[in-house]
Amino acid sequence: DSGVTQTPKHLITATGQRVTLRCSPRSGDLSVYWYQQSLDQGLQFLIHYYNGEERAKGNILERFSAQQFPDLHSELNLSSLELGDSALYFCASSVGTASSYNSPLHFGNGTRLTVT
Amino acid sequence: GNSVTQMEGPVTLSEEAFLTINCTYTATGYPSLFWYVQYPGEGLQLLLKATKADDKGSNKGFEATYRKETTSFHLEKGSVQVSDSAVYFCALHYDKVIFGPGTSLSVIP
Numbered sequence: 001d002s003g004v005t006q007t008p009k010h011l012i013t014a015t016g017q018r019v020t021l022r023c024s025p026r027s028g029d030l031s032v033y034w035y036q037q038s039l040d041q042g043l044q045f046l047i048h049y050y051n052g053e054e055r056a057k058g059n060i061l062e063r064f065s066a067q068q069f070p071d072l073h074s075e076l077n078l079s080s081l082e083l084g085d086s087a088l089y090f091c092a093s094s095v096g097t098a099s100s101y102n103s104p105l106h107f108g109n110g111t112r113l114t115v116t
Numbered sequence: 117g118n119s120v121t122q123m124e125g126p127v128t129l130s131e132e133a134f135l136t137i138n139c140t141y142t143a144t145g146y147p148s149l150f151w152y153v154q155y156p157g158e159g160l161q162l163l164l165k166a167t168k169a170d171d172k173g174s175n176k177g178f179e180a181t182y183r184k185e186t187t188s189f190h191l192e193k194g195s196v197q198v199s200d201s202a203v204y205f206c207a208l209h210y211d212k213v214i215f216g217p218g219t220s221l222s223v224i225p
Binding site for chain 2: 002048105
């Protein structure tokens, strides 16, 4: 058990809809990362938050947004969903920022999103 | 920019065979290098890491050495088991965390 909790585990929704994925980081971890994993694209970095502030952005679409709350949990919002957004979405946490680069990432088990 | 390249899979080995998964990187600074493993239906988990040149990371019989001169961090195991079947990701931690594409390993009895 990594200590990172993601909900829900599975999500099925229709095109054009909006969903929210939730992540609770490991106790004591200040950094939260979001990744998208699909068969053809591999593991794509979306966004990184540290202690409530956005630290880095990756290949995140404008239809997607995220935030990290004062209690350090994070939410990833996906809107105007398309078939191609179907993927596994992982949250990971670490004790520091990526610039304290010795810290490993601890991953949740992911949310599987299916857009029909 | 920084990047990670891994050998293409899938890799299929017989039990007790020797494993090598190649990983090379490009980086503008001095990153830390990690190997993560993903078992079916789970998230990634740390396998081993090395934080500076010539460091060797090891865990569960797996080893990898940080080679700055060849910009490589190849994963090795002397004798694989069926339970090692998983996807292995090489990763670079610097200003961002960048993962390689992953290498799927299947070990058959």
